[in-house]
Amino acid sequence: MRTVRNWFQDTTGGLPRTFWYLWAGTLVNRLGSFVIVFLAIYLTAERGFSEFQAGVVLGLWGAGGAVGTLTGGTLADRWGRRPTLLTAHLGAATMMLALGFARELWLVGLGALLLGMFAEAARPAFGAMMVDVVPERDRLRAFTLNYWAINLGFACAAILAGLAAEANYLLLFVVDATTTVTTALIIFFKVRETRRVRAEPATGPAAPHRGGLGSALRDRVFVGFVGLNILMALVFMQHISMLPIAMGQDGLSPATYGSVIAVNGVLIVAGQLFVPRLIRGRSRSGVLALAALIVGVGFGLTAFADAAWFYVLTVLIWTLGEMLNSPSNSTLIAELSPAALRGRYQGLFSLSWSVATFAAPIAGGFVREQFGNAALWLGCAALGGVVAVAHLLSGPVRERRVRELRTVDAVPAGRGGVAAPAPAVEAAPTRPSATANV
Template sequence: MRGAGVRTVRGWVRDTAGGLPRTFWYLWTGTLINRLGSFVLVFLAIYLTQERGFDELAAGLVLGLWGVGGTVGTTLGGTLADRWGRRPTLLTAHLGAAGMMLVLGFAQQLWAVAGGALLLGLFAEAARPAFGAMMIDVVPERDRLRAFSLNYWAINLGFACAAILAGLAAEASYLLLFVIDAATTLATAVIIFVKVTETRAPARAVVLPAGAARPRGALRTILGDRIYLGFVALNLLGALVFLQHISMLPIAMGDDGLSPSTYGVVIALNGVLIVAGQLFVPRLIRGRSRSHVLALAAVVMGVGFGLTAFADAAWFYALTVLVWTLGEMLNSPSNSTLIAELSPADLRGRYQGVFSLSWQVAGASAPIAGGLVRQQAGNAALWLGCAAVGVVVAVAHLASGPARERRAAALRRPAGPAPAQRGPLTSAAR
């Protein structure tokens, strides 16, 4: 019996983590180290309001500027990942983020804090599309669901540890949060520099038939892709709800007399649950309709945030976190694999950048919108509104899912041989 159990565990480990490329594991390690020190964004709202004495609107504006910087960063990072390369984009973004983390930690005046947040958002988020494109480059399609799940598991393992440690560190010194975050970001850059090589395929020359139209540029291609943009818009709506756990949730808990360390423990439950269960999710959802999974995830997340309207104690806040985390666990791997399948190979960086842009737009607007709703309509209206948005997103996923799957199937089909005709020579990617 014992031997059979060991074989079962070994088989599960092999099915979950076996056979993935070495480059993936270097990226995975960098992600884990970086997230172990990801203190600042989690506690920035508390730092601004309790340590620096800014009001809720000022704190929301600073967090919003972080999102604005991220909006520029993801757009620029996606373009650079396709044109300059994944590796140099990642290195530049991580080095810049480490430097700006220290600048933000030492900034005193509101204008300096706001400027530091803007530039930090730019550098930190410029890495996201390059990282996503590199993951798609190195991991075969059949392994992407478990690869993205493993990476998400690493993110949340680091986050679970960071949230608890950050709560303790914040009580000693808020500056320590910025220093540790900068150090782990720099460590990730070192891993990429030493171990990771460029994965971007060289641009191919394409011979067009005589009289054929030139291919559209990248921007026109993306703007004309209504199916992909619709998917991005749904992610934006979901992100507006999800990001309230960074901006308005710590403020709501503070109003109920709960300390920053209590918030750290409560929010760490998000990472703990994902660490405990995320690796089982691929097997649970494999073969199921992604549209149905995404719709269910939106409803569960909406319910979790909606319950926050009634929370008034640490245990109740913890319950709401556990509920919306279940939705997050269903949403993440389905989202990641769908993005990969909807992205043309020569535009992966820019498609990743556009998707990341939805997170940055949400990052810029969620704290401002949340702060305004909370001030004007009250705490309950904010969280019940989050529940309503979750239902809307779920219905939209069910309606748009079939068209997305048809597009993904079309992109998976190999292209036929190019006609052997002479014509003008043009680059495949612009």
């Protein structure tokens, strides 16, 4: 019993109250993330749109998300984390209801575009705030706990969404909007602004990071890291694009696919809290390389799967890689982001997922149609291997950049024009923001 208590204290103890407000907002948001689970089914089964029309609507949602991540990141740095989050959540809740009541295709498409924009605008502001309030030594634990909340909420949402859809599809939009507003209320009442205005030196390792989004795009170290994430995300996103098609061609029902993919969320909820102790003190680039390799192997084995149990095995394998990848990714993003540009950097990284969400089904469908099912999955394995090698090769450069940024952040006020960083906010309420649920 004492061992369990010690583990719980090591995992959750010592984190700022602000973080727990953010964590609660994440959980509430994800518990209500109904619409994204059933949007394609709603558009085709309930609204009578064709599969192509439904695909266009989903594509507009992704396009809006790409705009939202970049806009949200810029606003988080210039306007502030708190007002960006409040605007994003309230805007998303409004567009959620508008989408639920829209009937004409062009209105549905416009609603999806604006919903994606508002919903995804919260991501970089939330990530920047998490970095603002959690000390560097605790960020791995904090991002792991937040990732756990995301998966717990989403797993429950999938079940609840099914029940709500049986009653009334409009209920999906109403509940989703309600939980988004609830998150906004937590932000409004319990979270305060965490952005600190800092002056950047004219020279030195942080010099390339002055200015706007263009500064982040000119940061070759960070852009290279984002590029590797796009490649990994292209592999990972096949689980919601080509995997159900492959399982269907093996004679497995959509319900079986749902059960198989649920293994991903269950495993993450059950095991993610143990990951920080497993990877603590290890090379981040080594962990990311191992994660890419495991994800590649898991998806590669799909080429040989022909039964539900085999598909479950592949999901178990790539989920283990995902569990290693996520917290390591999050902490490295935080340390590669100059303090004055955290929102923009978070926005640029979030954009990598939007790009993959758009490109993965197109690329996967093309490869599968032209070269066959096995080529797609073995190609995923090869891509995982390429990313693993790239992480090992680029790791030293990234770690050198991290050390440079730490040196800049440590310069006290009056030296080099950089204000000394204030201590991490622990006390007063700071806001919970997860991405607005969709």
